[in-house]
Amino acid sequence: MNKIEVKNLTKIFGSHPQQGLKRLKNGESKDEILDKTGMTVGVNQANFSVKPGEIFVIMGLSGSGKSTLIRLINRLIEPTDGEISIDGESITRMDKNQLIEVRRKKLAMVFQKFGLLPHRTVLNNVAYGLELQGTDKQERENLAAKTIEDVGLKGYENSYPSELSGGMQQRVGLARALTNDSDILLMDEAFSALDPIIRKEMQDELIRLQSKLNKTVLFITHDLDEALKLGDRIAIMKDGQIVQIGTSEEILENPANTYVSNFVRDVDRSKVLNASHVMKKPEVLVTYKAGVRVAVRKMEEVGASSIFVVDKDQNFKGLLTIDDAIRAHKEQLPMEDVLIDNVQVITPDTLLNDMVGLAVEAKYPIAVVADGKLCGIVSRVSILSGLVLGKEREEVMQ
Amino acid sequence: MNYFEFPLEDITNDFVNNWLLPTLSGFFDQISVILRSFVDAVTNVLTSTPAEVIAILLIALAWWISGKGVALFALIGMLYLGSVDLWTESMQTLAIVIVSTIISVLIGIPVGILSATNSVIDKTVRPILDFMQTLPIFVYLIPAILLFGLGGVPAVIATFVFAVPPAVRMTSLGIKQVPGEVVEASRAYGSTPRQLLIKVQLPLALPTIMAGVNQTIMLALSMAVVASMIGAPGLGSIVLTGISQVNVGLGLTGGLAIVVLAIVLDRITQGITNKVK
Numbered sequence: 285m286n287k288i289e290v291k292n293l294t295k296i297f298g299s300h301p302q303q304g305l306k307r308l309k310n311g312e313s314k315d316e317i318l319d320k321t322g323m324t325v326g327v328n329q330a331n332f333s334v335k336p337g338e339i340f341v342i343m344g345l346s347g348s349g350k351s352t353l354i355r356l357i358n359r360l361i362e363p364t365d366g367e368i369s370i371d372g373e374s375i376t377r378m379d380k381n382q383l384i385e386v387r388r389k390k391l392a393m394v395f396q397k398f399g400l401l402p403h404r405t406v407l408n409n410v411a412y413g414l415e416l417q418g419t420d421k422q423e424r425e426n427l428a429a430k431t432i433e434d435v436g437l438k439g440y441e442n443s444y445p446s447e448l449s450g451g452m453q454q455r456v457g458l459a460r461a462l463t464n465d466s467d468i469l470l471m472d473e474a475f476s477a478l479d480p481i482i483r484k485e486m487q488d489e490l491i492r493l494q495s496k497l498n499k500t501v502l503f504i505t506h507d508l509d510e511a512l513k514l515g516d517r518i519a520i521m522k523d524g525q526i527v528q529i530g531t532s533e534e535i536l537e538n539p540a541n542t543y544v545s546n547f548v549r550d551v552d553r554s555k556v557l558n559a560s561h562v563m564k565k566p567e568v569l570v571t572y573k574a575g576v577r578v579a580v581r582k583m584e585e586v587g588a589s590s591i592f593v594v595d596k597d598q599n600f601k602g603l604l605t606i607d608d609a610i611r612a613h614k615e616q617l618p619m620e621d622v623l624i625d626n627v628q629v630i631t632p633d634t635l636l637n638d639m640v641g642l643a644v645e646a647k648y649p650i651a652v653v654a655d656g657k658l659c660g661i662v663s664r665v666s667i668l669s670g671l672v673l674g675k676e677r678e679e680v681m682q
Numbered sequence: 683m684n685y686f687e688f689p690l691e692d693i694t695n696d697f698v699n700n701w702l703l704p705t706l707s708g709f710f711d712q713i714s715v716i717l718r719s720f721v722d723a724v725t726n727v728l729t730s731t732p733a734e735v736i737a738i739l740l741i742a743l744a745w746w747i748s749g750k751g752v753a754l755f756a757l758i759g760m761l762y763l764g765s766v767d768l769w770t771e772s773m774q775t776l777a778i779v780i781v782s783t784i785i786s787v788l789i790g791i792p793v794g795i796l797s798a799t800n801s802v803i804d805k806t807v808r809p810i811l812d813f814m815q816t817l818p819i820f821v822y823l824i825p826a827i828l829l830f831g832l833g834g835v836p837a838v839i840a841t842f843v844f845a846v847p848p849a850v851r852m853t854s855l856g857i858k859q860v861p862g863e864v865v866e867a868s869r870a871y872g873s874t875p876r877q878l879l880i881k882v883q884l885p886l887a888l889p890t891i892m893a894g895v896n897q898t899i900m901l902a903l904s905m906a907v908v909a910s911m912i913g914a915p916g917l918g919s920i921v922l923t924g925i926s927q928v929n930v931g932l933g934l935t936g937g938l939a940i941v942v943l944a945i946v947l948d949r950i951t952q953g954i955t956n957k958v959k
Contacts (some may be wrong), residue, residue, distance in 0.1 A: 387870060388872030395867055396863075399863040400864070401864060401882060411882075413871040416872050417872070418876075620939070
């Protein structure tokens, strides 16, 4: 079952939202409605679902409705139309008390401007969610102290938010969200107000915590690089509408329209694509058993100067060069003796960016190895083409 | 310009004499009794306690809250009040200030909270406050006398009318000024409106609310002379005597005593405001 399910979610700001809704359903655009009625369409019939344990990123420029959208999920803003359900339970039809209960137990939120209570210490900020639920003081402070330690702020329990740097304040915000032990984290531009280095640190922290705690995360950002880095799937918003939903590769490789392709054109592909995207199936392979003679012939067939060697279970063993193979053949040596087994290997999720340095130094193709098995090879050519080709493809589209 | 006759004077008098007084005089009498006993109790405590004890308490309070300088000023001020023989009058004035401030705070802060959270109440309250602040004081002295007689009680009522607006306005302002993202965060974590008010809005609005209370006290004190015109005892009546006898010296003596009280009270409440920040 999906953790969060959103159907036809719409928000219209203005005096007669129902009237605006009718126009919207008749196919009038956001601009037309603004011109004719003065009402602003915040979110326009958004549909998406978030799976348990997923980081789902909603990306859009300012004014695209993404911050409105996330506030509709916990009804900080009341939807005009549409349906939201969490764990199969309709949020939109809940009364006030049920809603408060869901906010307390299921949805924790992290804010762009942190939203910390300035008159409370770090400890009391982090324990705030539990305090609202009426948790016993001792218990909530123990739990809060634990999450404060988890986010790396041990020792700051009795500081006030104003005494901390932005990055530390957002760690407090994150700790507050985690202390509640909600399944879902709503993160509204959570890292946008931070310096680039701190931001990267927090992104890594989020990934680390997420893999440990397996939360479902709905993450809002205007930064495509951040979206591509964090998102298992990404929804791109424009003018209140979701224009594309997909994994980072899908969005980079198959932009739904020119808006998205313009968006992704300047992406640093080397930080998004990884070895699994550019590797080729290893066609030139040889097993121990086949022997040196077979290896030489295979190299000859494809015109290669080296060949990868695996055992019968496809476990990666090493690299055999043509020179070594001929030497082994002449001197009647077993293949093991001439095998280069300390060659550079990478995993499928090694980023292109990290492979460039290897490619410069590598004399031979690089082996991609997962769990000991050879799953592909990457040549210098494929690294370079991975960096360049995507861009050209977009240019062709236009 | 008189296109039609508007006998507001007759209507009002008719309303007051034929409806308000007969119907509600029992109610006003009751308020009057309660207020009188309140004012009397505070006045009694202040006047029957030895002057030295009150002076020392006040100086200590000034020292604790606002520091040495204010404490020194309070000492000099108290010595002045004693040496011009106006201690009892000062205490009578202080009693009326205290009672009307307490009533203003008890009514003003809740109204301020309501008007900050409810736009209908806000729109209703605001013109009423404007009315209270701009209507010449003497105009509501007349009904105050009619309804509550002479003495301390109508003085407290008139002072309340004049002094309550800042308490309401500053409370409302303080709550509205609480940063939106803090309120939003609290709601996102499932606070009830009551929890939001008690745990977030009031603590963060407190400095502004205290500034309002400070203004209320100052306005209450500035009503001392007017209050004495409807029979309230205290420093105001000294000034009033000075005016009626064209006695510059007496007027100044009483006036300075009011200033002394005002400065001491102002510094102490400002000190509290700074402390809660």
